[in-house]
Amino acid sequence: MNVKRETTAKPAVMDTLEISEHQATVGHCFSDNAKMTMRNVNVFYGEKQAIFDVNVDIAKNEVIAMIGPSGCGKSTFLRSLNRMNDTVEGCRVEGDVRMDGEDLYAPKLDVVELRARVGMVFQKPNPFPKTIYDNVAYGPKIHGLADTRVDLDEIVENSLRKASLWEEVKERLHQSGTGLSGGQQQRLCIARAIAVSPEVILMDEPCSALDPIATAKIEELIEELSENFTIAIVTHSMQQAARVSHRTAYFHLGRLIEVNPTEQVFTMPEHDLTEAYITGRFG
Amino acid sequence: MDKKKFENHYMKQFDEELEEIRTRLMEMGGKVEQQLQNAIRAVSEADSKLAEDVIREEQIVDDMELDIDEACILIIARRQPAASDLRLVMMVTKAVNDLERIGDEAKKIANHAIILAGETGTSEGYTEVRHLGQSVLKMLGHALDAFARFDVAAAMMTLEEDKQIDLDYKTALRELVTYMMEDPRSISRVINILWVVRSLERIGDHAKNLCEQIVFVVHGKDIRHR
Numbered sequence: 001m002n003v004k005r006e007t008t009a010k011p012a013v014m015d016t017l018e019i020s021e022h023q024a025t026v027g028h029c030f031s032d033n034a035k036m037t038m039r040n041v042n043v044f045y046g047e048k049q050a051i052f053d054v055n056v057d058i059a060k061n062e063v064i065a066m067i068g069p070s071g072c073g074k075s076t077f078l079r080s081l082n083r084m085n086d087t088v089e090g091c092r093v094e095g096d097v098r099m100d101g102e103d104l105y106a107p108k109l110d111v112v113e114l115r116a117r118v119g120m121v122f123q124k125p126n127p128f129p130k131t132i133y134d135n136v137a138y139g140p141k142i143h144g145l146a147d148t149r150v151d152l153d154e155i156v157e158n159s160l161r162k163a164s165l166w167e168e169v170k171e172r173l174h175q176s177g178t179g180l181s182g183g184q185q186q187r188l189c190i191a192r193a194i195a196v197s198p199e200v201i202l203m204d205e206p207c208s209a210l211d212p213i214a215t216a217k218i219e220e221l222i223e224e225l226s227e228n229f230t231i232a233i234v235t236h237s238m239q240q241a242a243r244v245s246h247r248t249a250y251f252h253l254g255r256l257i258e259v260n261p262t263e264q265v266f267t268m269p270e271h272d273l274t275e276a277y278i279t280g281r282f283g
Numbered sequence: 284m285d286k287k288k289f290e291n292h293y294m295k296q297f298d299e300e301l302e303e304i305r306t307r308l309m310e311m312g313g314k315v316e317q318q319l320q321n322a323i324r325a326v327s328e329a330d331s332k333l334a335e336d337v338i339r340e341e342q343i344v345d346d347m348e349l350d351i352d353e354a355c356i357l358i359i360a361r362r363q364p365a366a367s368d369l370r371l372v373m374m375v376t377k378a379v380n381d382l383e384r385i386g387d388e389a390k391k392i393a394n395h396a397i398i399l400a401g402e403t404g405t406s407e408g409y410t411e412v413r414h415l416g417q418s419v420l421k422m423l424g425h426a427l428d429a430f431a432r433f434d435v436a437a438a439m440m441t442l443e444e445d446k447q448i449d450l451d452y453k454t455a456l457r458e459l460v461t462y463m464m465e466d467p468r469s470i471s472r473v474i475n476i477l478w479v480v481r482s483l484e485r486i487g488d489h490a491k492n493l494c495e496q497i498v499f500v501v502h503g504k505d506i507r508h509r
Binding site (some may be wrong): 066238239266267268269274275276278279280281282 | 290291292293296297363364365366367368369370396
């Protein structure tokens with residue numbers, strides 16, 4: 001019978017504050033089909049270290065969810081994937097971050113182009129104070145993705161369709177994007193991110209300002225988008241992580257504690273800290 | 284894993300709810316154990332009054348099942364338990380089902396006890412009932428003890444007891460068939476005993492299920508049908 005007694009190798013929940021410096025992440029961190037790879041990544045805000053030695057792959061077309069208590073470093077981790085941290089003063093990223101083998105922190109890398117390839121959706125919907133059409137068309141225009149007006153119309157329509165917003169806004173494309181409901185605004189932001197044909201979409205708590213119905217629409221959308229894009233999502237809702245992601249990564253005090261298939265994380269997490277967090281216990 | 288594993292939630296009320304279903308499951312286990320004990324005694328001592336008590340009190344066990352199930356559904360709806368909490372709640376809903384079935388079997392035994400008490404005849408078959416009854420009662424007790432402590436080692440040892448019970452059951456069947464062949468007049472009586480023995484064997488299976496569920500709660504490993 002393949003039943004093992006509980007080993008003592010796992011740190012007890014009470015030892016939370018004494019995570020060793022070199023403790024490795026448990027679970028399945030790496031992929032044979034990696035879109036992005038991070039090796040020995042450390043992130044600092046001035047003197048303060050926010051991320052400690054993270055090693056993980058994000059596979060092509062997977063949805064990976066980052067969970068953890070506030071201040072655990074999950075958003076910092078997300079932002080280091082498209083160098084959004086560059087905009088934060090005093091922020092320093094060490095280690096190796098690659099997409100399809102290309103070093104994202106290479107000095108000659110075009111950061112603007114990178115952010116088109118690795119799009120981002122934020123917590124609060126932030127449409128430009130422009131028309132719905134212009135919100136979506138702006139990116140393709142500045143990146144020169146459309147030669148003619150017809151091309152641009154097509155990109156706008158396709159992006160809005162992929163974001164499941166087209167049917168709701170096709171009659172009022174030239175009204176302001178800020179006049180939409182919160183959920184629609186968030187889907188507009190997703191359409192805007194999709195319009196520049198990104199390879200990876202980063203989502204930083206995309207539903208935390210939305211009601212349950214708008215949230216359900218975004219979650220359904222995430223599922224559909226994963227057919228064409230690789231998605232990394234930070235969420236405070238564990239049920240959301242359980243519903244939308246293929247793998248779940250648990251961060252704690254700047255360390256990546258566990259990465260495992262989502263169904264495992266929510267039924268039988270490998271690490272006691274993960275267990276404590278997802279069951280709502282002191283950890 | 285001990286019961287501490289189910290404490291320390293940020294929401295104290297959640298601790299209490301989990302503790303509550305655990306305690307109530309143990310109470311139900313105790314009640315079922317007592318029902319079984321009385322049913323076996325009713326057969327071997329031809330005590331129909333005791334058998335009637337068992338039949339009447341089956342209702343208490345049924346009510347306990349409904350109560351605990353409802354509490355589990357409420358926990359799922361309110362708390363969306365995950366990981367070990369989820370496994371505990373799922374385990375409890377399955378365990379109450381097994382316990383209720385054990386209660387049913389005890390009631391069946393009690394029914395046969397009443398019929399047997401009304402019949403005259405020799406005491407053939409009673410040794411088998413007593414022997415198997417004691418083994419099954421012991422196994423159920425061990426299973427409940429293992430659950431109370433979430434003791435996987437004890438659960439695994441208790442699982443093994445079911446093998447012996449199955450063997451004893453087969454031996455008993457052979458003996459009972461022999462009695463019937465030796466004295467066809469005993470057939471109707473021995474058939475009643477045969478049903479009792481059959482119920483005892485089924486109870487062993489339910490106790491085995493309980494043990495498997497303990498392993499599931501503690502390790503998240505499903506060892507059924509292995």
